[in-house]
Amino acid sequence: xxxFYNPSLDNSATQFTFPSDESKHIVKVLRKxxxxxxxxxxxxxxxxxxxxxxxxxxxxxxxxxxxHKSIPKRYTLHLVVAPTKMNDRYEWFLEKATEIGxxxxxxxxxxxxxxxxxxxxRMERVLQSAMKQSLQTVLPKLNPAxxxxxxxxxxxxxLKFIAHCDDGxxxxxxxxxxxxxxxxxxxGPEGDFSKEEIDLARKKGYRPISLGNNRLRTETAAIVAxxxxxxxxx
Numbered sequence: 001x002x003x004f005y006n007p008s009l010d011n012s013a014t015q016f017t018f019p020s021d022e023s024k025h026i027v028k029v030l031r032k033x034x035x036x037x038x039x040x041x042x043x044x045x046x047x048x049x050x051x052x053x054x055x056x057x058x059x060x061x062x063x064x065x066x067x068h069k070s071i072p073k074r075y076t077l078h079l080v081v082a083p084t085k086m087n088d089r090y091e092w093f094l095e096k097a098t099e100i101g102x103x104x105x106x107x108x109x110x111x112x113x114x115x116x117x118x119x120x121x122r123m124e125r126v127l128q129s130a131m132k133q134s135l136q137t138v139l140p141k142l143n144p145a146x147x148x149x150x151x152x153x154x155x156x157x158x159l160k161f162i163a164h165c166d167d168g169x170x171x172x173x174x175x176x177x178x179x180x181x182x183x184x185x186x187x188g189p190e191g192d193f194s195k196e197e198i199d200l201a202r203k204k205g206y207r208p209i210s211l212g213n214n215r216l217r218t219e220t221a222a223i224v225a226x227x228x229x230x231x232x233x234x
Contacts, residue, residue: 001039002030003132005139009042011067016040016050023060026052038062043131043139045070070137074180076158077229078104080151081222082189083115090118091126093219097226098130098140107145112191118145148186148197152204158182162206163221165192170210173225177232185209185229187222 009016018026026032033055040048046069050062079102084090094105105127107118124142131139158181161173177183186193186206193201202208211224 001135003047003135004038004040005043005128005132006040007043007139009040009046009048011046011069013048013064015053016048016062016064018060018062020058024057026060027055027057032060037065041131041137043128043137045072045137047137072138073101073103073233075229075233076103076182077101077226078106078156078182078184079187079222079226080106080108080184081187082110082113082148082218083107083118083145084218085114085190087115087119087122089217089219091123093222094123094126095130096223098127098136099134100223100226101136101230102140102226103138104141104143106143106151108151108186109145109147110189111148111194111197113189114191115189116145120144148193149200152200152206156184158184160184160204160206161209161225162186162193162198162201163209163211163225164188164198165215166195166198166208168208170208173209173211173228174232176207176209177229179233183229185222185225187218187225190218 004022032052034052036052038050040050046067048064049066050064053063054061079097109116120142127140127142186201211221216224
């Protein structure tokens with residue numbers, strides 16, 4: 001099954017016209033014809049089943065025949081991750097975290113960050129593609145990049161953790177996550193958080209956690225954190 005995405009589609013719609021690029025892909029590449037069934041999500045929890053009524057390469061039109069609302073999770077996971085030096089590593093994280101089940105992502109600029117500018121449009125496309133590929137119906141929320149100090153001034157609900165490599169007492173994340181509780185996890189850049197950032201985060205209620213005995217790259221640490229929370233809530 002192939003899943004298409006359109007954020008403007010709602011459960012009151014009776015017909016839908018695909019944009020020209022998707023219309024061409026449906027008719028010319030997938031060789032779909034009138035009467036064939038397509039599946040669409042709006043990224044807000046709905047999956048629609050639609051029947052093609054006009055197999056036009058420029059304006060493929062379909063009739064909505066059913067809609068289904070996914071059961072929402074009992075928790076949310078917010079990953080706050082510093083951009084990596086190489087864009088492709090961060091995009092890999094975005095793709096895999098979406099497949100595993102992240103709800104919100106905030107790129108955070110830190111004292112040791114080597115990359116301070118991110119391309120949100122490109123990141124958004126990666127999220128959309130991963131959502132469709134994994135047949136999910138909820139698109140993770142992607143926030144604009146923000147400095148860590150500014151982010152820590154924002155109120156976050158639920159459990160709050162910071163993963164860092166500095167010395168000091170830390171508990172393994174898998175022993176601190178509680179099922180059905182929202183969680184926010186801070187993951188630093190290649191050079192880790194600065195001591196000042198760690199101290200500030202702790203003052204704001206973020207508990208230091210370990211993601212294992214090995215030193216992990218930023219994107220790997222984020223995926224380990226995402227996977228751990230998913231398993232605890234499975």
